[in-house]
Amino acid sequence: MGSNSLVKVLNGMRLADGSFDVNLRKSAIQELLDSRTLTFDELRLLKAHFDKPTLCCDIIAKLPVEILELVLHHVSLDDYITMFRVSRVWRGTLLSEDVCASMLRLHFPATWEREYVPLDDITKKAYFEKIGTLLPSLCLKRQRRLSGKYHSMAFYPFDNDSVEHPGRTSSGEWHWDTFKYKHGRVAIMDQNYCIIVTNLRTHVSVRYTEEERRAFGYWVLSDNYLVASVRYPPRLIAWPLDQEADPITIYLESIIVLLAASGNRVLFSSSHYGSDVSLWYIGQAVRKICSPSWDTSSFNLRGFIFHPTDQERLYVFYQPPGRDGELPFDTSLYIQEFFRGTPEKSWFQPLVPTGSRKSTSFKRWTRLMIAAMDDEGRVSIRSPGGYIPCDEEGECIQRPPCDHDDRDLSCRWFFTSFNILTGEFKTHANHLWQTHSQDGTYGEFLHLIWRDQTFLSQENIHDMGQLVALNSCGTQHRHVSPNLEKPFVGFNYKRTGTAFIFDNLRGITDPKGEHAGRNEDTTERHWGDDDFIVWSNKNGYIVWSFDETTTLPKRWTHNIGP
Numbered sequence: 001m002g003s004n005s006l007v008k009v010l011n012g013m014r015l016a017d018g019s020f021d022v023n024l025r026k027s028a029i030q031e032l033l034d035s036r037t038l039t040f041d042e043l044r045l046l047k048a049h050f051d052k053p054t055l056c057c058d059i060i061a062k063l064p065v066e067i068l069e070l071v072l073h074h075v076s077l078d079d080y081i082t083m084f085r086v087s088r089v090w091r092g093t094l095l096s097e098d099v100c101a102s103m104l105r106l107h108f109p110a111t112w113e114r115e116y117v118p119l120d121d122i123t124k125k126a127y128f129e130k131i132g133t134l135l136p137s138l139c140l141k142r143q144r145r146l147s148g149k150y151h152s153m154a155f156y157p158f159d160n161d162s163v164e165h166p167g168r169t170s171s172g173e174w175h176w177d178t179f180k181y182k183h184g185r186v187a188i189m190d191q192n193y194c195i196i197v198t199n200l201r202t203h204v205s206v207r208y209t210e211e212e213r214r215a216f217g218y219w220v221l222s223d224n225y226l227v228a229s230v231r232y233p234p235r236l237i238a239w240p241l242d243q244e245a246d247p248i249t250i251y252l253e254s255i256i257v258l259l260a261a262s263g264n265r266v267l268f269s270s271s272h273y274g275s276d277v278s279l280w281y282i283g284q285a286v287r288k289i290c291s292p293s294w295d296t297s298s299f300n301l302r303g304f305i306f307h308p309t310d311q312e313r314l315y316v317f318y319q320p321p322g323r324d325g326e327l328p329f330d331t332s333l334y335i336q337e338f339f340r341g342t343p344e345k346s347w348f349q350p351l352v353p354t355g356s357r358k359s360t361s362f363k364r365w366t367r368l369m370i371a372a373m374d375d376e377g378r379v380s381i382r383s384p385g386g387y388i389p390c391d392e393e394g395e396c397i398q399r400p401p402c403d404h405d406d407r408d409l410s411c412r413w414f415f416t417s418f419n420i421l422t423g424e425f426k427t428h429a430n431h432l433w434q435t436h437s438q439d440g441t442y443g444e445f446l447h448l449i450w451r452d453q454t455f456l457s458q459e460n461i462h463d464m465g466q467l468v469a470l471n472s473c474g475t476q477h478r479h480v481s482p483n484l485e486k487p488f489v490g491f492n493y494k495r496t497g498t499a500f501i502f503d504n505l506r507g508i509t510d511p512k513g514e515h516a517g518r519n520e521d522t523t524e525r526h527w528g529d530d531d532f533i534v535w536s537n538k539n540g541y542i543v544w545s546f547d548e549t550t551t552l553p554k555r556w557t558h559n560i561g562p
Contacts, residue, residue: 017401061089068093069102077107077139084136095132104135109421110376111138113309141546145530146453148469148500150544154552155508157540158188179541181527181534182221184550185241186541195219197226197241200532200543203553208239208247218268222261225282229268231255236266238282248282262306265314269301277301277316279341289316292336292343299334303370305379305420314338315379315420317370331366333381335418347418349425352396354386354414373417373449375529380449382415388427389416398427402473412473415449430454430470431496448526448533453499455526457535465505467526467535471497502535502544509539 013024032038038046060083063071072080072094080103084091093099105112116127144150180187187197190207192215198205208226210216219228226239234252256278259267264282267289277289299318307313318334335347351368366385373380381387390396402412413432418425432454448455452472457465527534533544545552 015401061093065096065098069099072099072103073106077142081136081139081143095136097128097131100131100135101128104131104138107142108135108138108376110308117309141548142530145546146451146499148502148544150533150546151548151550152545152552153542154545154554155540155542156186156553157509158538179525179536180219180221181532183223183529184531185221186534186543187219187221187226189216189219192216195226195228197221198553199241200545200552201547201550205553206241210237217255218258220258220261220266222266223263225261225264225266227258227261227266227282229256229258236268236280238266250280250286259301260304260306263311265306265311267304267314277304279314287341289314289338289341290343292316292318292334292346294334300367302333302368303379305370305372307420308375308377312340317368317379317381319366319368330385331368331387333368337420345423347423347425349416349418350390350392351381351387351416352390354388354412371449374451377419377421379418379420380415381418382449386414387416388414389425400427400429400472400474402429428452428472430472432456432470448528450528451530455528455533457505457524457526467502467505467533469499469501471499473497502542505535505542506537508542509537 010025010028013021013028015021060068075083080094083094101116104116116124119127178189184200185197186200187195189195193209193213195208195216196205197208208228210228210230214230214232217229217231219226221227224241226241228237229235230237234255236250236252236256236258238248240248254270256268257271259269259277261267266280266282267277268280269277279287279289281287296318298321300321301316302319303317305315305317307315314337316336316338318336320332320334330352332348332350335349336343337345366383366387368381368383368387371380371382372378388396389398399414411431411433412429414427414429416425416427447457452475454470454472455467456470457467524535524537527536531545531547531550533546535542543552
């Protein structure tokens with residue numbers, strides 16, 4: 001064999017498009033290093049090579065900061081963290097103030113806009129002095145989140161002293177709108193007239209009721225307020241969550257539907273699908289949202305996204321009624337940007353269903369669901385039919401390549417994202433159909449999508465369930481949890497892009513095995529952000545915390561991650 005045979009083997013590890021198969025190359029190198037194939041002298045040879053002082057004096061350490069910033073724009077966070085370990089010289093260069101500021105602005109734009117931009121010159125200087133510590137901690141936290149390495153986990157049953165029978169209707173049935181999560185707080189509706197809000201960081205739990213214990217109608221949880229509607233007399237009540245203060249009440253002319261809330265902004269309408277939307281800045285007057293330039297009387301409201309940093313900007317998503325056979329595309333989406341209630345930019349995007357085998361049964365299901373997929377302006381647009389962008393002739397614009405081992409691309413599930421900061425539509429895909437063993441209902445597509453990972457729950461072995469996190473094709477997240485090696489996972493995680501699995505959900509929430517069958521128990525929901533993942537069913541909810549500064553309130557806890 002030639003002296004360069006190992007190089008040839010590594011160069012031959014490529015994907016179908018000719019690019020290097022990063023995961024396969026890394027796995028082969030790791031297997032070589034872990035095996036007994038290399039002799040002691042060969043291992044010493046490797047060590048001597050990487051200990052050479054010349055490695056510390058290469059181009060990275062010599063590049064001007066302005067050029068280094070541009071180079072690092074093409075480096076993933078995983079590789080950026082790995083580069084810290086090369087040498088002290090690299091670490092000093094990569095953690096310089098200018099480089100850290102550039103990486104923070106690129107990968108954590110919401111943090112940059114919230115924490116740095118509003119500061120004055122003196123405070124900005126102090127912020128820069130600590131940025132070399134802030135950025136690595138944010139990178140490592142993001143890395144742990146993507147690989148499922150949680151800091152602590154806790155289960156909170158509903159059948160305790162404080163919540164005896166949460167969310168039961170008059171017929172005794174469970175209502176899916178009983179439980180909500182927002183930025184480290186969980187809220188539970190108890191007996192129609194009481195809402196219990198628990199702060200997972202401070203362990204403070206507070207009950208909120210109307211002074212005469214009138215039943216609540218619709219309710220929403222924002223970052224700073226709990227907002228609920230009361231039917232008679234029609235009014236909205238907002239309780240501040242960060243301070244002890246009297247609730248703020250505003251009286252209305254008629255019964256309304258609460259649509260969304262963020263910060264001190266509350267959206268409501270006369271109906272779920274009506275176009276007459278009003279915006280209430282808590283503590284101020286109600287502001288009517290002007291109609292877009294097109295006629296929205298027959299359009300359905302599909303979602304509302306608030307700008308992550310600009311309090312005055314709002315994005316409303318409209319879906320027109322179906323027109324079978326009239327247009328070459330199946331449906332479309334209109335997006336209107338509002339500034340202080342006045343229309344500004346707008347976007348129009350035709351959509352067509354994907355041709356995956358399993359999604360064909362959902363093709364008539366054209367209703368789109370809109371939800372934020374990070375705190376930096378990206379929005380997921382999804383449906384069981386897997387609708388993706390197309391041109392006005394109905395031709396698909398783009399399908400993402402697959403970097404996983406599976407080559408059966410016809411089984412992929414597609415969804416679309418929209419970036420409100422850049423106005424860009426993008427197509428995403430994963431192997432949800434191959435990991436999800438159930439036939440599927442529309443409710444199952446209320447699963448969580450957060451930062452290119454899709455979270456769903458499914459049956460496993462008897463009396464168990466699992467929460468599965470799937471990477472989108474093309475993201476190349478390289479962190480895989482060791483618990484995927486367990487024999488009862490039930491599918492090939494390498495082929496489906498699975499990042500991690502949390503097991504035995506029903507064994508935790510219902511240890512006696514008295515829960516209803518999977519087809520009867522339709523109340524499972526998923527929430528999450530960078531700090532927490534929350535899964536709930538009618539027995540209670542499980543919280544996984546990725547914030548090392550937070551210890552979850554104790555009920556049933558353990559602190560050993562997967």
